[in-house]
Amino acid sequence: MHPPLEKSPAITAASTIRHGFFGRRGGVSEGEFASLNASRSVGDDAGNVIDNVHRAVMALKGGPIEVALVRQVHGTHVLTVDGTFDLQQRPEADAMVTDRSGIALGIVTADCAPILLADPKAGIIGAAHAGWKGAVGGILANTIAAMERLGASRANIVAAIGPAISAENYEIGEEMANEIRTQFPDAADFIVTDGWPKPHFDVPGLVLAQAKSLGIGTVESVGSCTYAHPDLYFSHRYATHNNTRAGRQIALIARG
Template sequence: MMLASSLLSAIPGLRHAFFTRDGGVSDGVYAGLNGGLGSNDDPARVAENRRRMAEQLGVAPSHLVGVHQIHSPDAVVASGPWNGTARPKADAIVTRSEGLAIGVTTADCGPILFVDPTARVIGAAHAGWKGALTGILETTIETMEKLGAERSGMIAAIGPLIRQPSYEVGPEFVERFIGADAGNAMFFLPGERDGHAMFDLAGFIRMRLEKAGVLMIDDLGIDTYSDERCFSYRRSVHRKEPDYGRHVHAIVLEA
């Protein structure tokens, strides 16, 4: 049902999970543990899946909170469940509130869970290529620091995401990254099609974290595209499926 980081698992008073598609009630293209509030799955099934995830994390369903993700560099602070039904638009959540599980949803993009064990501050970030390039990781770290964390003491775990052997991109994509920093050329290998390249999103995320001063990094190394335990947006497109499921990845400070 879930995958775990060995670094995060070693920290007392902390729970986390990188959920797979195992253990849910959805069917069809969503078969399994679809947590995507934005998917076209039956809302009752999504709610039951999320209830199971909350239970695994040791919180009430109301205390598993996420954001309306928009591939931005924006992070928000949560102190409890959101007021009303609207989730804030952002791509990372940070908290120091115990018993509040903060999570992001992904289906190829990179989920990154953060903790400063000393300051007892946690974060969850959704980093696709756009968010990673425009600064979502750095914003998450800065927002955690505003709550008392120190980047030198932070631990970050990179969950399942689309890996370089599965991630072919076009020339305009490569130009955008190299235009931002010529050193980004190291994250591309030649693709099978002329002018295309294979992008190392996980490597790029790790580099951005290290440059920001986070040096304790665990990468689970799982490819959402090739691993059938995972939902994958790109795989669903290649299979001409009408929609796709979303994973939830969350972290909580035990009360």
């Protein structure tokens, strides 16, 4: 049995692209990391992580292909995965693009928004990690620009925003809210103050609005709030509030 995954209908309609947003079910990790943890940096057994990532890859039903991963640092740097990219190393970046077939781009998250992108006509794919810093800093715009440099057309790009923490469960406090208002005024509308004693921030909503404003062909939201569904997803904030550790779920996209 393959682990369950969630898909974007628009990307699924492109027969040359395989993708999926995975949650925490269907893996071999145990305890706090049960069960499809895809990160080696949280304290899980490395062998379990390798098995889990392999299971996710096979669930794409494109055969056993390699996965390009980066060390995500909540920045806005985008890497191009070309023939010189060393799959054994994980350079610092928060997004990747490629025109290569036979390789999957992977993003791991546990509340931040994973974004998968594809221009099926040009055969260009991308994957991005958008925490609040990456979102306000323009990681999505940078990823689209990198895809265009490979030959993509933004009018043909399909983007899917995967499971992430919702504004309802993402309290940020006044200091962070003021920092966003001052340094990133374009994101200020996504600070939500109604109904809570402290401000909250809508990262998925911001990314969705950015995608629409950037003029890409189609944008969809996939999945639910990671914090609200600890049975389905890993959530760093939920784990912190419950004095435990969180694994990381993986999102994958590959050319056929």
